[in-house]
Amino acid sequence: MHIVVCIKQVPDSAQIRVHPVTNTIMRQGVPTIINPYDLFALEEALKVRDLHGGEVTVLTMGPPMAEEALRKALTYGADRAILLTDRHFAGSDTLATSFALSQAISQIGNSFDTPDIVFTGKQTIDGDTAQVGPGIAKRLNLVQLTYVAKITSIDLSARAITVERRSEGGTHVLKSELPCLITMLEGTTVIRRGSLDDALRAARSEIVKWNAAEAGIEDITKCGLRGSPTVVKRVFAPTPREQKAVQIDTTEKRVHDIANELVASIFTHQPALQHELSSADSA
Amino acid sequence: TKRNLPDHFKKYRHVWVFIELERGQVHPVSFELLGEGRRLADQLGVQLAGVVLGPPGDSTRHAVAEAFAYDADLVYLVEKPLLTDYRNESFTKALTDLVNTYKPEILLLGATTLGRDLAGSVATTLLTGLTADCTGLDVDDDGSLAATRPTFGGSLLCTIYTLNCRPQMATVRPRVMRMPQRSNKRIGRVIRHDLRMLEDEIVTKVVGFLSDGQSENANLAYADVVVAGGLGLGAADNLQLLKNLAQTIGGDYGCSRPLVQKGWMAADRQIGQTGKTIRPKLYIAAGISGAIQHRVGVEGADLIVAINTDPNAPIFDFANIGVVADAVSFLPALTEVFIRRLAPGNHIRLVN
Ligand SMILES: Cc1cc2nc3c(=O)[nH]c(=O)nc-3n(C[C@H](O)[C@H](O)[C@H](O)COP(=O)(O)OP(=O)(O)OC[C@H]3O[C@@H](n4cnc5c(N)ncnc54)[C@H](O)[C@@H]3O)c2cc1C
Ligand SMILES: Cc1cc2nc3c(=O)[nH]c(=O)nc-3n(C[C@H](O)[C@H](O)[C@H](O)COP(=O)(O)OP(=O)(O)OC[C@H]3O[C@@H](n4cnc5c(N)ncnc54)[C@H](O)[C@@H]3O)c2cc1C
Known part of the structure; x- marks a missing residue:
């Protein structure tokens, strides 16, 4: 069994600051870090490999420094890492990104082994579109299983797979076939700590680096800015609210009196609520 | 933008909204999008169409009627038994066939699990641009769609255009747009389209649906009153205080992200950028600092009340009413006052 996991290196957005004057991202x-959602995809892939045998290849498209993310993925136990890097990829939107990644996945199939499952995360924490997974699936003509909470069963000989897919108000149980593309939901599994062996192997491993041509991409006009129909035209700060909150005075007051004042204030702001809330209660 | 559009794209006209129909129900985000779509269509001087894909029967007929009630000028309808459950393959084909035949210039879908699954496939099939999770849609001077979405966790916004491709596609999360008024407009022009696909061609089969359950399934995004807790509540046990208050005032409850990460609350109760967007009449936040990622999910609330021990907490920058207090002792007091104010006769039954 061969599994490809797409991971993206992203800025740790918890630490991103916006310049107060120029409104640019610092x-x-x-x-x-590795996009946190992708770790759930990686873990699920490793679990499937451990159960059914085979190999896990991790793939990322990014600048040369994205090699770090791949090496990290190797420490978790991935078998092979491929970095897709070329200045022609700069400025890719999701259509161009999924084009480049799908070409690379085909090339991985030619060079190593055809993948049975391609995994992606649910979404990234920077672009945050959740569009790359479906984009890859469509381009490779793979069955697409998004928002997967659980892989219930895989029958390799029958090429069958059953998954639970999160949807509005519940979970769908889907029966499908390999090969397929799965976008994995967060929080679905406990992410392993890599073994010492894996850490040593990761440090020594050669990361395969492909430029566009090496990934089998002939038409580079489908990549990068040129291959991207969407363009970010303007970046700006949200307009701040003019007014700060009206503060309920709490000095030297008992908590019940403060609560009384708050409820009075709520009903002053929104008189209609008084009726609506009480009717909800007696219902 | 539109000026550089190749000629063959110039015949793409009108605004379409995908009407999301699942298990017999129209998702309310579809009506919110019809409201937005109406505004865009009027600005462009074109028509607004709803797109309904579903099995023959009452629920599909109802969805068509509702599209008109929310002011669609016409409806494109594909009615086939194999559209009973959502499957990516059949829905992608039905929607792309419609687009290729009737050529809309703008196509809007809800950013639900279904909508995002479908939109990604349709945009890739059509090789056009798709702007995700928009919070604002507008038409530019030259008639191009300007789609605005938060970036970098909501600290900035960006406006995105789709150049040289049609249709211009966008997804919008439930509750981001206002719910428009429903009218009693009669059913108008319905254009039926065929779907040439056999069940055998669809690889994925739906073999079951596990509902979240009636009580747990309270739809947080659409609740009129929401009470939410953050790390300031201190301990998982204190969540009961939230639930008591929510129950007393007939509301639902939710939380900030760290409580989900700690396993104190289910992921679908998270409010904010990577959780749900809410738009209640009353939102009470207890022990939540008001980080930008939380703020973007609650800004549509009519009235925001914040309870926080720190007078400088950022939540007071966008709340309407602030209370500097310890939420753990304040929530029970607030619950009691509400009980007294709202249902005086029930005082004894409810305090226990
Ligand atoms: C502010 C901003 C807004 C943007 N808005 C849009 C938009 O609305 N529409 C649009 O088309 N593009 C948009 N983009 C561009 C988009 O972010 C990039 O195309 C990005 O490379 C991929 O999209 P994503 O990060 O949203 O990935 P997602 O679609 O959210 O990622 C899903 C999964 O795909 C895999 N994946 C994604 N990228 C890579 C990669 N480089 N290498 C390996 N695996 C990967 C990962 O497994 C990931 O979990 C935007 C970019 C910015 C900076
Ligand atoms: C990519 C990304 C996406 C994110 N998405 C989301 C999201 O969707 N939703 C979300 O909520 N967050 C999200 N976050 C996290 C967000 O940045 C904040 O970390 C989070 O919202 C903080 O949660 P909090 O307010 O509960 O905790 P804290 O920030 O720790 O705040 C606790 C507050 O409680 C107050 N407090 C302490 N004790 C008491 C007491 N006894 N009574 C009353 N108040 C008290 C403190 O003064 C403080 O203001 C995201 C972050 C990232 C990086």
Whole structure:
């Protein structure tokens, strides 16, 4: 069994600051991490491999420094890492990103072994579109299983897979076939700590680096800015609210009196609520 | 933008809204999008169409009627038994066939699990742009769609255009747009389209649905009153205080992200950028600092009340009413006052 996991290196957005004057993002010194959602995809892939045998290949498209993310993925136990890096990829939107990644996945199939499952995370924490997974699936003509909470069963000989997919108000149980693309939901599994062996192997491993041509991409006009129909035209700060909160005076007051004042204030702001809340209660 | 649009894209006209129909129900985000779509169509001087894909029967007929009630000018309808459950394959084909035949210039979908699954496939099939999770939609001077979405966790916004491709596609999360008024407009023009696909061609089969359950399934995004807790509540046990208050005032409850990460609350109760967007009449936040990622999910509330021990907490910058107090002792007091104010006769039954 061969599994490809797509991971993206992202800025640790918890630490991103916006310049107060110029409204630009201050990336300097912001550490990068593997997109947290992708770790759930990686873990699920490793679990499937451990159960059914085979190999896990991790793939990322990004600048040369994205090698770090791949090496980290190797420490978790991935078998092979491929970095897709070329200045022609700069400025890719999701259509161009999924094009480049799908070409690379085909090339991985040619060079190593055809994947049975391609995993992606649910979404990233920077672009945050959740569009790359479906984009890859469509381009490779793979069955697409998004928002997967659980892989219930895989029958390799029958090429069958059953998953639970999160949907509005519940979970769908889907029966499908390999090969497929799965976008994995967060919080679905406990992420392993890599073994010492894996850490040593990761440090020594050669990361395969492909440029566009090496990934089998002939038409580079489908990549990067040129291959991207969407363009970010304007970046700006949200308009701040003019007014700060009206503070309920709490000095030297008993908590019940404060609560009384708050409820009075709520009903002054929104008189209609008084009726609506009480009717909800007696219902 | 539109000026550089290749000629063959110039015949793409009108605004379409995908009407999300699942298990017999129209998702309310579809009506919110019809409201937005109406505004865009009027600005462009074009028509607003709803797109309904579903099995023959009452629920599909109802969805068509509702699209008109929310002011669609016409409806495109594909009615086939194999559209009973949502499957990516059949829905992608039905929607792309419609687009290729009737050529809309704007296509809007809800950013639900279904909508995002479908939109990604349709945009890739059509090789067009798709802007995700928009919070604002507008038409530019030259008629291009300007789609605005939060970036970097909501600290900035960006406006995105789709150049040289049609349709311009966007997804919008439930509750981000206002719910428009429903009218009694009669059913108008319905354009039926065929779907040439056999069940055998669809690889994925739906073999079951596990509902979240009636009580747990309270739809947080659509609740009129929401009470939420953050790390300031201190301990998982204190969540009961939230639930008591929510129950007393007939509301639902939710939380900030760290409580989900700690396993104190289910992931679908998280409010904010990576959780749910809410738009209640009353939102009470207890022990929540008001980080930007939380703020973007609650800004649509009519009235925001914040309870926090720190007078400088950022939540007071966007709350309407602030109380500097310890939430753990304040919530029970607030619950009692509400009980007294709202249902005086029930005082004894409810305090226990
Ligand atoms: C502010 C901003 C807003 C944007 N808005 C849009 C938009 O609305 N529409 C649009 O088309 N583009 C948009 N983009 C561009 C988009 O972010 C990039 O195309 C990005 O490379 C991929 O999209 P994503 O981060 O949203 O990935 P998602 O679609 O959220 O990622 C899903 C999964 O795909 C995999 N994946 C994604 N990227 C890579 C990669 N480089 N290498 C390996 N695996 C990967 C990961 O497994 C990930 O979990 C935006 C970019 C910015 C900076
Ligand atoms: C990519 C990304 C996405 C995110 N998405 C979300 C999201 O969708 N939703 C979300 O909520 N967060 C999200 N976050 C996290 C967000 O940045 C904040 O970390 C989080 O909202 C903080 O939660 P909190 O307010 O509960 O905790 P804290 O920030 O720790 O605040 C606790 C507050 O409680 C107050 N307090 C302490 N004791 C008491 C007491 N006894 N009574 C009353 N008040 C008290 C403190 O003064 C403080 O203001 C995201 C972060 C990232 C990086």
